[in-house]
Amino acid sequence: ADESEPGSAKDRYLMENSPHMLVEGAAIASFAIGGHAAWIYIRGEYDLPFEMLRDAIAEAHAKGYLGDHPFGTDYSLDVRLYRGHGAYICGEETALLESLEGKRAQPRSRPPFPAVKGAWGMPTAVNNVETLSTVPWIMRHGGAEYAKRGTEKSKGTRMVTVSGDVQKPG
Structure with missing residues (x-):
């Protein structure tokens, strides 16, 4: 959750208005790849979204959706929140991983x-807030239904931020 596009507010909007949707999407994605730890990296200056996500994660733990044996399964998942330093370069996934590890947020050479070989040398999936926030809806309604919301060449939905000299910015 470190929007790298200048003027973009979609991540912040999603986190402030639907923090549980992001936590649920991260949990589903983690389960799908067999991951047991998910990190939500958030800009340092995003105070309200940080608090809302922290509370959403705590509520998910309290209800038994996260932690050891969610829903009575043998699976365990810990979703953690990491407050970044707000650097623009963190929009680049390997720079974000460097920052998450407590290092200077500089892009890594690839491959790997x-x-x-991602965070702490482990295989790592990096997704954005918008993508993960769509996962719960797709799980409930199906991929075909989601695809109907797009165009022939661009399936699904896409959020944009409108700013500048417009009547209804946001």
């Missing part, structure tokens, strides 16, 4: 790619 994060899917092979």
Whole structure:
């Protein structure tokens, strides 16, 4: 959750208005790839979204959706929140991983790619807020239904931020 496009507010909007959707999407994606730890990296200056995500993660733990044996399964998942330093370069996935590890947020040479050797040398999937926030809806309604919301050449939905000299910015 470190929007790298200048003027973009879609991640912040999603986190402030639907933090549970992001946490649920991260949990589903983690389960799908067999991951047991998910990190939500958030800009340092995003105070309200940070608090809302922290509360959403705590609520998911309290209800038994996260942690050891969610839903009575043998699976375990820990979703953690990491407050970044707000550097623009963190929009580049390997720079974000460097920052997550407590290092200077500089892009890594590739290969290896994060899917092979990412955070702390482990295979890592990096997704954005918008993508993960769509996962719960797709799981409930199906991929075909999601694809109907797009165009022939661009299936599904896409959020944009409208700013500048316009009547309704956002």
